[in-house]
Amino acid sequence: MKMIKIALVDPDRRFAEEIERMLEERTDIELTAPALDLNQALMLIETQHPQVLIIGPGIGSDISTVFVKKLTAEHPIGCIVLTFNLTDRLKVAAIKANVVEAIEVPVEPEKIIAAIQTAAGYAQQLTVKEDVVVSDHKCTVITVFSTKGGVGKTVLSTNIATSIAQRTDYKVVLVDLDLQFGDVGIAMGLSPDRTMLEFADHLVGIDDEKIDELLVKHESGVNVLLAPKNPESADLISGECVGSIMSVLKNYADFIIVDTPASFNDNVLAVLDATDEICIVLTMDMPGVKNIKLCLRTLGDLRYSREKQRLVVNRVESNVGLKVSEIEKVLGMRSIARIESDKAVPLAVNKGVPVVVDAPKLPVSKELEDLALFYVSKYQPDWVDLRKTS
CATH class of the missing domain: 3.40.50.300 (P-loop containing nucleotide triphosphate hydrolases)
Structure with a gap:
């Protein structure tokens, strides 16, 4: 069974504790130490190389989508954004920012686990995409x-x-x-x-x-x-x-x-x-x-x-x-x-x-x-x- 390493970021430590409880019985998921802000999250990503990042609702959806867009351009990682209010506007912004899934809280354990697995698959595909050679050929x-x-x-x-x-x-x-x-x-x-x-x-x-x-x-x-x-x-x-x-x-x-x-x-x-x-x-x-x-x-x-x-x-x-x-x-x-x-x-x-x-x-x-x-x-x-x- 392939291990999925995930990182969590939210200013409220209770968010990380709740996610940890949801995943405590999963032997295929490894959690890094939680980050309290996006700078800490970026340091974790650069040093521990998780496949998945879960961004908590305390970060704010607008900031989260901008961060994910820049992050996925540089790192093969799948990102999940949790929000208190999943609007149509946020859904569109999430798609354009390469967010794998935007989810409204509270969220059931089954849904977060499914999202993690999807995000890990996305990270794998980004790794494959890095191996694709781009030429000057016009198509x-x-x-x-x-x-x-x-x-x-x-x-x-x-x-x-x-x-x-x-x-x-x-x-x-x-x-x-x-x-x-x-x-x-x-x-x-x-x-x-x-x-x-x-x-x-x-x-x-x-x-x-x-x-x-x-x-x-x-x-x-x-x-x-x-x-x-x-x-x-x-x-x-x-x-x-x-x-x-x-x-x-x-x-x-x-x-x-x-x-x-x-x-x-x-x-x-x-x-x-x-x-x-x-x-x-x-x-x-x-x-x-x-x-x-x-x-x-x-x-x-x-x-x-x-x-x-x-x-x-x-x-x-x-x-x-x-x-x-x-x-x-x-x-x-x-x-x-x-x-x-x-x-x-x-x-x-x-x-x-x-x-x-x-x-x-x-x-x-x-x-x-x-x-x-x-x-x-x-x-x-x-x-x-x-x-x-x-």
Whole structure:
């Protein structure tokens, strides 16, 4: 059993005593001497190297989040912040500051133990991330995202990736980040022989040759990182692990396209932190418009630049009582692409073939290709069209 060393900091010694009582029967957790302020805590971290720091409510949540942000930039440590009042504002601040978990007191022993174990895992992933070599290689990350399910994120992701791979000589990686219910494999006709689980196991010291082995190659030239076979395996991949995977892939590929689940979970936030372009997808219905309006607000609260955000309207129809121009006015954002509704798209998905391959001459395929080439032209303005040179 691997020992987890934790440090505690709070000006009230009773806080440390309470945590010690909660953990007194745990043989896998070692406590350092408690610190009374953040300066003492920093000295403990630098001399005793705990994997986890628990910051008590007496420190103050604002000071705690600022401290954690600076601390985790320099030390591989997982931090837990306890607070008397866990507000939505604090939740957002905690996420941005790399706090593993913010918890309102009083707290049950089971919850604090679970948080300690999660924080220790985070510290381990930070250690792995330190081993990742960063190069000058320029890679563009395009994340296809929506907080509403069923809008066609996977169709856009697979066809954007396929279009770039077919029309250029750039190395393209497609990542299925919907770790529980991802459909990239089905949409591309690929078997999940190798998935993100296997990739995560080989992060330390990984090279391009090993990456080639772990990615699944599609006939279009796209290299695919598939979601795990079983939904329960999703819990084995943390946001920190996803961040490390993205760091590795950015040194390997020229373009990374990420298909996401419909939520702001830790894995999605890790990808958004590494993203150059957020392709926000919606369809022509009022529930979807309302959902995307909230999505845009949340992206703003999380301090993701508006300049990164691009709106794509999918399954455009003229007889649904709603115009694209009306949607754009409500959202305060112009769309960069309008993808028409066409039954050829689900037919292609059911065949396991991207529609740009299955029916390349259809208008919907041209619209998807144009969207892909918009990104190519922006980030690789000197790109060569292989279709014109062949």
